[in-house]
Structure formats: structure tokens, C-alpha cells
Amino acid sequence: MMIIMKTNATPQQVEAVINAVKSEGLNVHLSQGVEATIIGAIGETHSIPIERFEGLDGVEVVQRITQPYKLASRQFHPENTALSLDGFTVGGNEIAVIAGPCSVESRSQIIETAIAVKEAGASALRGGVFKPRTSPYSFQGLGEEGLEYLAEARAQTGLPIVVEIMSQVQIDLMVKYVDVLQVGARNMQNFNLLRAIGEMRTAVLLKRGLSATIEELLMSAEYILAGGNQRVMLCERGIRTFETATRNTTDINAIPVLKNLTHLPVILDPSHSTGHADYVAAVARAGIAAGADGLIVEVHPDPAKAVSDGKQSLKPEKFAEMVMQAGQIAQIMGRKLAVVQGEYIKQGWA
Amino acid sequence: MMIIMHPGAPREQIDAVIAEIERHKLTAHPIFGVEQTIIGAVGDGHYVLKETFEALPGVLEVQRISKPYKLASRQFHEHDSVFELDGFTVGGTEIPIIAGPCSVESRAQILEIAQAVKESGANALRGGVFKPRTSPYAFQGLGEEGLEYMAEAREKTGLPIVVEVMAVSQIPMMEKYVDVFQLGARNMQNFNLLRAVGETRTPVLFKRGMSATIEEMLMASEYILSGGNTRVILCERGIRTFETATRNTTDINAIPVLKQLTHLPVIIDPSHSTGDSSYVSAIARAGVAAGADGMIVEVHQDPAHAISDGRQSLTPEAFARMVKQVRAVAEAVDRRLVSQHVTA
Numbered sequence: 001m002m003i004i005m006k007t008n009a010t011p012q013q014v015e016a017v018i019n020a021v022k023s024e025g026l027n028v029h030l031s032q033g034v035e036a037t038i039i040g041a042i043g044e045t046h047s048i049p050i051e052r053f054e055g056l057d058g059v060e061v062v063q064r065i066t067q068p069y070k071l072a073s074r075q076f077h078p079e080n081t082a083l084s085l086d087g088f089t090v091g092g093n094e095i096a097v098i099a100g101p102c103s104v105e106s107r108s109q110i111i112e113t114a115i116a117v118k119e120a121g122a123s124a125l126r127g128g129v130f131k132p133r134t135s136p137y138s139f140q141g142l143g144e145e146g147l148e149y150l151a152e153a154r155a156q157t158g159l160p161i162v163v164e165i166m167s168q169v170q171i172d173l174m175v176k177y178v179d180v181l182q183v184g185a186r187n188m189q190n191f192n193l194l195r196a197i198g199e200m201r202t203a204v205l206l207k208r209g210l211s212a213t214i215e216e217l218l219m220s221a222e223y224i225l226a227g228g229n230q231r232v233m234l235c236e237r238g239i240r241t242f243e244t245a246t247r248n249t250t251d252i253n254a255i256p257v258l259k260n261l262t263h264l265p266v267i268l269d270p271s272h273s274t275g276h277a278d279y280v281a282a283v284a285r286a287g288i289a290a291g292a293d294g295l296i297v298e299v300h301p302d303p304a305k306a307v308s309d310g311k312q313s314l315k316p317e318k319f320a321e322m323v324m325q326a327g328q329i330a331q332i333m334g335r336k337l338a339v340v341q342g343e344y345i346k347q348g349w350a
Numbered sequence: 351m352m353i354i355m356h357p358g359a360p361r362e363q364i365d366a367v368i369a370e371i372e373r374h375k376l377t378a379h380p381i382f383g384v385e386q387t388i389i390g391a392v393g394d395g396h397y398v399l400k401e402t403f404e405a406l407p408g409v410l411e412v413q414r415i416s417k418p419y420k421l422a423s424r425q426f427h428e429h430d431s432v433f434e435l436d437g438f439t440v441g442g443t444e445i446p447i448i449a450g451p452c453s454v455e456s457r458a459q460i461l462e463i464a465q466a467v468k469e470s471g472a473n474a475l476r477g478g479v480f481k482p483r484t485s486p487y488a489f490q491g492l493g494e495e496g497l498e499y500m501a502e503a504r505e506k507t508g509l510p511i512v513v514e515v516m517a518v519s520q521i522p523m524m525e526k527y528v529d530v531f532q533l534g535a536r537n538m539q540n541f542n543l544l545r546a547v548g549e550t551r552t553p554v555l556f557k558r559g560m561s562a563t564i565e566e567m568l569m570a571s572e573y574i575l576s577g578g579n580t581r582v583i584l585c586e587r588g589i590r591t592f593e594t595a596t597r598n599t600t601d602i603n604a605i606p607v608l609k610q611l612t613h614l615p616v617i618i619d620p621s622h623s624t625g626d627s628s629y630v631s632a633i634a635r636a637g638v639a640a641g642a643d644g645m646i647v648e649v650h651q652d653p654a655h656a657i658s659d660g661r662q663s664l665t666p667e668a669f670a671r672m673v674k675q676v677r678a679v680a681e682a683v684d685r686r687l688v689s690q691h692v693t694a
Contacts, residue, residue, distance in 0.1 A: 214595045241591045241599070245564045245607050249591065252602035253624050256632035257595050274603050282606035282640045289639035289679050290632045328682040329639055332675075 001026075001041040002063040003053050009037060013058030020056060024048050036060070046070045067261070069218045071225035072232075077263040083203055083231045085179055086160040088123055088338035090233055091265030095330050096294035096338045097323060098162050098180075098205075098267075100126035102309035103139060104146035109301065113316070114153035117299050120320035121327070123338040124180070125150070125159040126296055130166045131308065132186045139307045147177040154179075158340050162205055162296070168196040175202050185209050185237055185272075188220050198227020205296070207235045207269070214254055218262060233265045234258060235296060236287075238273030247275020247312065250283050255290040267294035271312045277303065280314055281322040288329040294338075295326065351376075351391040352413045353403050359387060363408030370406060374398050386410075396420045417611070421575035422568045422582075427613040433581045435529060435553065436510040438473050438688040440583055441615035441643050445680050446688050448512050448555075448617075448646040449669060450476035452659035453489065454496035459651070463666070464503035467649050470670035471677075473688045474530070475500070475509040476646055480516045481658065482536045489657045497527040504529075512555055512646070518546040525552055535559050535587055535622075538570050548577020555646065557585045557619070564604055568612055583615045584608055585646065586637075588623030597625020597662070600633050605640040617644035621662045627653065630664055631672040638679045647672070 003017055014030075014037055021028050021041045026048075029040035041053075046069065050062040070076050082092035090096045099122040104110045114125050129146030131139065142149070150161045160179035165171065166187065174181060180203045187193055188209035197204055204224055208217045221232050236255060238248025250273035258266045268287030270280045284295050300306045300313035314322065327337045353367055364387055368378040371391045376398065379390035391398075396419065400412045417423050432442040440446050449472035454460045464475050479496030481489065492499070500511045510529035515521060516537065524531065530553045537543055538559035547554055554574055558567045571582050586605060588598025600623035608616045618637030620630045634645055650656040650663035664672060677687045 211592060213593055238603075239591060239593065239599070241589060241601075242561060243563050243589065243601060243603075246603040249589070249599060250602045251591070251593060252600045252633060252636050253588075253593075253596040253629060255636075256624075256629045260628065274606075278610060279603055279606040283602060285639035285683070286602045286605075286636035289635035325683075329679065332678040332682050 001045045001048070001050065001053070002065060003039040003041060004060045004063070005037040005039065005058050006060045007035050009058030009060075013056070014039070017053060017056050017059060020053060024052065067218075068215070069222040072218045072221045072262050072264060074261060074263050079263060081230065081263045081265065083233070083265065085124065085203060087158070087340045090267070090338075091293050093335050094338035095288060095292075095326070095335050096124060096267065097122050097326065098124040098126050098294065098296040099299045099319060100162075101300045101306065102298050102313065103128045103131055103307050104142050104149055105307050107149045107152070110146075110149045111153050111156060112301050113299060114157045114159060116301060116316035117319060118157045118159055118340070120316055121323035121337060121339070122159065122299075122319075123340050124162055125153055125157065126162045126182070126298075127153075128164050130164060130170060132164070132166055132184050133308065144173060147174070151177050160340075165193070165197070168193055171196055171200065175200055179203065180205050180233075183207060188212055188217065191223060194220055194223035195227060198224040198229045200229055201231070202229075203231035203233070204229065205233045205235055205267070207237050208239070208254070210240045210248070212239075214257055214261070218258075221262070221264060233267055233294070234262070235267050235269055236273065236292075237269035238275075246279065248273050250274060250286075252283075252286055252290050255287060255292050259291050265293040266291075267296055268292040269296045271296075271298035271309070271314075275312050277312055277314050277318065280312065281318070281325055284322050284326050285329050288326050288333060288335075291333070297322065351395055351398070351400065351403070352415060353389040353391060353409055354411045354413070355387040355389065355408050356410045357385045359408035363406070364389065367403060367406055367409060370403060374402070417568075418565070419568045419572040422571045422612045422614060424611060424613050429613060431580070431613045431615065433553065433615075435474065437508070440617075443685055444688045445638060445642070445676070445685050446473040446644045447471060447673060447676070448474040448476050448644065449649045450512075451650045451656065452648050452663065453478045453481055453657050454492050454499055455657050457499045457502070460496075460499045460503050461506060462651055463649060464507045464509060466651060466666035467669060468507045468509055470666055471673035471687065472509065472649075472669075474512055475503055475507065476512045476532070476648075477503075478514050480514060480520060482514070482516055482534050483658065494523060497524065501527050515543070515547065518543055521546055521550060525550060528552065530555050530583075533557060538562050538567065541570075541573055544570060544573035545577055548574040548579045551579060551581075553581035553583065554579065555583045555585055555617070557587050558589070558604070560588075560590045560598070562589075564607055564611070568608075571612075571614065583617055583644070584612070585617050585619055586623065586642075587619035588625075596629065598623050600624060600636075602636055602640050605637060605642050609641050615643040616641075617646060618642045619646045621646075621648035621659070621664075625662050627662055627664050627668065630662065631668070631675055634672055634676050635679045638676055638685070639683060641683070645676070
């Protein structure tokens, strides 16, 4: 950390900062310039908040040199983390395609969709049963009943299931059913939830918050990793900007930036990041071309009648086209789409 | 346009709005609801401003249904605009790559880079001679001297040249040299400049403003088109967001959105949209995968010593690797890079 003192800082103030740095177990590197004094704090600084020094008298600004996260960083873990799901891995050479409806609406809807997305080439099934809807009057999800239907869909297709968790109180119930816990954008900084999930050993799909920076996303991942749950996938799902032509703005830069900063798998959600079915395939291709390790896409047998997110949901036929295009781009990248083969066989956690 | 009246707006106010609609040679279609009246204004209304109705008494809100631009829209011009530059087309199957330094720094520098980018697969040469630098104390460009060097580089390599124009007063001089005018992000809404460029017949590479919406960009391109200059190339170069990990945020959505809304060619500038040479190739590939018609990339033989934009400039070797990757992606989306340019 670099602590830059104000130009008029007194020697006593500099001394006080030096003592504070030492009291954190860090070494001091003092550099007295013509106009300003800079104090370098050297050592394991990732666990020390910059606020520790910002409030001291005479301090102009504190700059972090190392990243404020450790377990998530590539420095700590240079090799890509490839986490295994049923029958395939995410973060290695294979590209996962998670698909399904925004919400589980009924038994027949989810089973029909599961079969359709599997046939089209999906490697996992998504479907929400607890829905974080903007309006409290909108459909809130089927709850445990929905989980039963998802489990049945998994049994029929062999696709592992990805389901959003909204609250700690749902954890015990959900880990009995789901293969991947999804933490939604609105809960990216629900730190109690993150800590609770960190205690589990179920894989996690952590979505970037609507207005979260890349660094904040990585800090949130660190909460889960710090609990000992290493099976975290990050997901870019679009950020809030001034542009209103699309629901969100896909931060495509985040893909190579994250691949550079972290060893965790990075996937893209072109459905939420565009909000419009017309643009999903183009942005899905872009994501794979930019280096994403997977996609999560909303698919509905009848988007016009979907209870939620119909506008951004692909019909199974359109989804099949998208998978084919994504596969072509994957091939150029020296990768291939993950394929779930045969019957579903329950495997132990990796 | 849909004009939504306040709940309980009296008949006189509704009639006044209808009269105003008819004065603009549009047809009024009032819908009398239980609480509110909505009046549809039907006809060729792209030139009628929302503001015309917004200020009338009793009007709650005016919503535009049709696009506020016409010449740029796909409704007006259904098929992709394809036009020719020296030796290649833009907007068709071919994906041209424009490359070169941020600034022309010297004769030797631009001649060397021109040769290098050409050998690596560039189809046009970029290089700024008037530079819109954030600081007035930063290098402002070589001016006409730089244009002479660019012209020489073109002669030696056959690459057409793309140069940014910053002011109306530069147009007559620049027209003599350049193949494509670049309009920079900071001038996207410099309407006098847009009108003046619209009067010329030199193709224009038109960059999106840092905080401009897609609609604002299309409106601004309409300024150029309405002057009769139809050879306009739109360029996504990243927008300003809260994210600071990159210089800008590449709005990759803008590529398919623009391709749907307009017939004009759409290219991507992965150098400015990321601001970091380590991310340029990934975003160049993404752009082509998303449907971009081309790209403009900053290349410098010695990025560490570039006068401007060194951090986002590729070395010629890195650029050659990027071209190879982009070629593969282009083929996957049934496009192709321009076959190598013949030296003039």
C-alpha cells in the first residue's frame, strides 16, 4: 500500500502513520520527496482495509498496489480452476452451456424445456424457484415444489441443475436438490448469504451486481472462497449504464479482464446482458470469442407466455442455432462445448 | 407519436392537440379511455419533434413510436450499405482492418508502421495529425506536415488513409489528402462539423461519443447523411461507465443493435474500448463474432515510447497475431478478411 501524505503534513503526522503501519505487522518504506512524503506499507496487505490509514491526520490518499482479494487472484493460483459438474468441467477446455427458463412455472413446462435444451446441446439446466422480482406483486416462484420438478427434469435428462438462492434460510433445502447454487446480481453483496454458501461444498454461480465493479465481484467471490468452498464460477450479466436501447450493457471487457485477474471460470449471461432475444446469439458468440468459459441462456418453449423474462428468452429452435454458432466459435478458440452424455449418474462432489 | 393527455384533460385541450397534429400534416387518432385520452399522430413524422407537443396544455407525456432518424434507418434503406474504398468494400462480406498509430509522430515512424501493418494484414492506415488531447499541454499533432507523411505512406503501401478531422476549418486542406475522415468521439455532437462533413463526398468513420446513446449516435449520423454524404461508417469505441478496470466499457450490444437499426456499416475500436493492449485481441474477436463489419486498431512499433495511447497500442507482431485470430472468427460467421491489398 502507498500512503501519500499531504504536502503540509507535519513530521509528527508522518511518524503516527509509520507507527500505524508497523502496528499492522507491515514494513515501512519511507520516501521523502520535494513536495510530498510517501510511505510504502509492505507485507500481506490484502486483509487490511485502506480505511485503516485514510482517516489518519495528514494523509492525502491511500493507494492499494496489490489486489484486495487473495484466494480469487491468479497470483495466488496461477492455473485455471476447472470445477467438475456432472459429466463435464467448467473452466477447462470445455465450454458449459446452461439453459432453461427464467422461472419454473409448472412440471410440464420445466420438463419440456429441459428435454428441448438438452437436445439443442445444453450441458446444464437453469430454472428459478425463488424469484427476486422487481415488483413484490410479480410471480415469486414455486419454491420447493419447483425444486421437485427440477429434480425430475434432471432425472429425465441427466442435466445438472442451476437454481438461484435468495436467502440463507433456503440453503439446507436447496443443497438437497441443486447441483449449482446461483447467487443473483441483486445478492452479489449479500455478505451473510455469501458466507453461508462458503460453508457449503455445492458449486456456486456468482453473478455480477448491476452496478458492481470487477473488483467488487472478485471481493464477493473471496467471501465464498474464504469459507472453503472453492467451486465458484463468476458470471458477467451486464451492467447498468446510460444506454437504454438494451436492458443492460454487456461488459464484454470483463471477460478478458477477469480471465487475467482470476483463476475462476468466467461465464456470460447474454440473456440478461442484452434483455432482448434478438441480440442473445450475437453476444453469446462474442462472449466465447472473448474467452468466456460458458454461457447461461434463458430458453422458454413459448416466450410470449412466459411468466417472467419472455422478451429475452429464446425459443428452443433459436437456442439450437445459437449453440451451433457458439460451437463454431469455441472450435476456433481451440475449445469445445461440454456434452452431457447418457443417463444421469449422481457423482460425489469433486 | 403517441400523445398521452393528463387524466381529466378537458375537450378544448384535446382539440388543441389534434389541431397541432393536423398542422404538421399528420393524422390524429384519439382514443378516449375511461380516465385518460391518448392521441396517436400518424404519418411521416420523423422530423416532427416531441417537444412540439410536450409543452401543450393538458399533455402528460409524448412517446415516439417511429425512429427520430430516417436516412440512417433500416426502414428507409432495408439492405446493408456497402461502399468501396481503395481496393476493398466495407459493409459487405469483407471485414476491413484499419490500423496504425494514434498520432503521426514523424515521417520515419509512420512509414515504418504503414509497412508493418500492411504486412500483417491491415487494409487501411490510421494516424492522427490533429489530436483532441484531454490536456492542452499534451502533443497536439503534426498538422499538415503529418498529412504529407500520411500521403507518402499511402503511396508506398497502397493503403488508404483515415485521419481525424477536428474543425470545419481543416476540411478543405484535409480533403486533398485523406481517403476517410474520422470524426472522433468528442466531436460526435459537433453539429457544425457534422454538417460540413456532410457537404463533402469523402467517406466518414463516425465514432460514438463517450456518453452517447445509440439513438443519439444515429441522429448525429443523420446530420452527415442529410447533407448528401452517404458513405458513413459507424464505430463503437467504448462508453463511459462506473467500471475503472478498463479505460472504457465496450458496448458489445451496440453491434447487433446497430446492425438491426441501421443499414450503415458498423465497426469496432477495441483499442479505445479497452484502453489496454492485453485485451485488444479478445475484444477484436468478440466484435467480429457479434457481427461487426470491421475494426480500427492502434499499432505502434514501440508502444512504450509512443507519444500518445502507448498503453493500448499493439506491437506489429501482436497485431499480426490478432489478425490471424480475427480471420478465423470471421470465417466462423461466414465473413472474410479483405484479400491482401495490391501495392499501388
